[in-house]
Amino acid sequence: MNFSNLEKLGQNARLAGYSIAKASTEQKQKVLRHLAQTLRQQSEQIQQANLQDLEAAAGKLDQVLLDRLKMTPSAIETCALGVDQLASMPEIIGQIHGMTQQVSGIWVGQMRIPIGVFAMIYESRPNVTIEAAGLAIKSGNACILRGGSEAWHSNQILLQLVQQSLETGGLPAEVVQGLPTTDRKAVDQLLQMDTYIDLIIPRGGKSLIQKISAESKIPVLKHLDGNCHTYIDEPCDLDMAWKITENAKTQKYSPCNATESLLVAKSQATKFLPKMAEILWQKNVQLRCCADSLLLLQAHFPSIDKDLCVLAQESDWYTEYLAPILSIKLVDHLDQAISHINHYSSHHTDAIVTSNHGHAMRFLREVDSASVLVNTSTRFADGFEYGLGAEIGISTDKLHARGPVGVLGLTTQKYVVLGNGEVRE
């Protein structure tokens, strides 16, 4: 891979971006419908290509990664369904809103338009290739995809199907391009190509994202930690508090929106905490407690299993466990809960359980996180659950897009001004 090849790839992406930006809704729908259909028709060929990847990876990757890599008939059908759903979603490109007339006579509003070109860097799961391509087409952007080397054959056939579908709709195949190599140096080079790429979207571990952010000349849609909190306020509905906390922590341990830290108003602790601990211990969740909550639980449960109830360290308040572990801290009042969250949280998703309206309002306003929830589970912080449709990631940045990012997060706005010969005095 040499520089001029990548340069050409970037130029092609920029030009293809202009083509798809002005494509009609009908054209884009045709492409997406064709893609969904061809995914179903070519299901066996996709599985054959995928088998090559699986065989090469056998013994090298652990079972979790192998599962992510595998494209079963039902996984392919899920991809096709997702693309069909995108085709059915209302068009957002070209929408003009806020058109108001100014004193000078001109009308000023904003039009929603694609960003231009994004590059996505991801691992293992080949279905991300289809998700990213579908979102690019729907949002009118060109994209450059760089999947993991372990999914090379799967991604190649998927890219072919995407490019054939684009051509069916009269759009250039270069709207969706794959990097023609998995050489890491090509990624390094990509991150410098700010003339051709407007946004980098990495999907992967924190260290990958930090490395890309540090090296990129191009803005990066970042998703770092999900150190999420649930705060049990006084007064609140205790049944609701137990149910929500159980769901937020244990419904699934690996997602970034799972609760990692539980704050409890001191005046609620004796009523709320013992039963909560029992519920969590039944699922083998280890509790890492502040000194006060540890004393309280030890007093209630003298024959406590010491591995399931330990003293928290300072570092625990910062930690995203993604595992059956929960840190617990008693706080004096709402103010302390908010300060603790704003200090330790990763500003991803934080919830309060309360029946006090004023407390709910203050929590919503003052907690500085991408999603702030009242009386519900942090697990809801998700593009589909928010009604945004397919999700390209969850942003923990403040600028551009914050929280779950769907098609809308791949767009920007420009000012449109309509005059009738007005000039500036």
Added chain:
Amino acid sequence: MNFSNLEKLGQNARLAGYSIAKASTEQKQKVLRHLAQTLRQQSEQIQQANLQDLEAAAGKLDQVLLDRLKMTPSAIETCALGVDQLASMPEIIGQIHGMTQQVSGIWVGQMRIPIGVFAMIYESRPNVTIEAAGLAIKSGNACILRGGSEAWHSNQILLQLVQQSLETGGLPAEVVQGLPTTDRKAVDQLLQMDTYIDLIIPRGGKSLIQKISAESKIPVLKHLDGNCHTYIDEPCDLDMAWKITENAKTQKYSPCNATESLLVAKSQATKFLPKMAEILWQKNVQLRCCADSLLLLQAHFPSIDKDLCVLAQESDWYTEYLAPILSIKLVDHLDQAISHINHYSSHHTDAIVTSNHGHAMRFLREVDSASVLVNTSTRFADGFEYGLGAEIGISTDKLHARGPVGVLGLTTQKYVVLGNGEVRE
């Protein structure tokens, strides 16, 4: 200046940011009203401090810079008026919109909130200190200001007045802090402090902005070139075309939204161009013409002043003159005009003069610039003219804020979710 001092400044800004983020509208109005009043009352003291700067700068700065530095009674009154206007503008912080109920039962919407902390780096004009402080207070952000060394004494007294006003409203003085030094190394350090600062806003020359963008770990609100185009389409109202072009080029030469390049549909050239040239030549505007338009003008005006009508070089199509110079190119049709603009323009502001509705619609949709105008002057691309109120800059970036940036551009949104005990299945 050592690192720990700046670190402390950043920490204070972050904490003050949380205070002003939750301040009531009443509190912020009180601060702004007090500031406007105190600016008027202390007008003489401000002028005395300003005199120290003017005396130190005499002989070192040219007249343009000295004029920018000077704080006359009327300049001070203008500052006070601007602050009063901000106080009167409607509150945008805390607005919740788009609240819709999802299938799960939860309600999801977005709340407008401050970004947190911004740092502004600027030169000469001390009134920017008041503009930035006013916008920070209105938008609920803390800010760190770094003005030019030549305005040191003026900025010091203005900062004092701002901080006194903040305290009058029960807000921490650290909401608006000045860098305690003009040492350039302090700026270098500031650009690395992404823990405490969310956005850098440079105001100054292109090289300053490029340097800051290259070195900053923090997102930068960039305003680079304003290479703006006006395209004269066929058909169009010729009187309108002459009037708009004259205004766009000559109403003022230095602003970034002045037109630098004129595109003319070939079929309009003989009707439009000779009279346009005469209008511009009366104001001593040099025309740098493509070969076709040069021939046309030479044929019409055999005794043409050769300095006012020259052959354009390739580099002219890229150039922001900020001077009585205009590049002119004939194009075959709308498509060529749009391609030329998307290739050479700085994506700042571009206009079409046309009476064809379809052409207007295509131009609006397909020109990839922050502001796209139909039948009016590029000079309108401005925060006040767009009804945004005081302007902190014009962004040529695509992400976060594009085009003129006012109070709204200093805010972001978070998702707010209201539940009643719902959990995720």
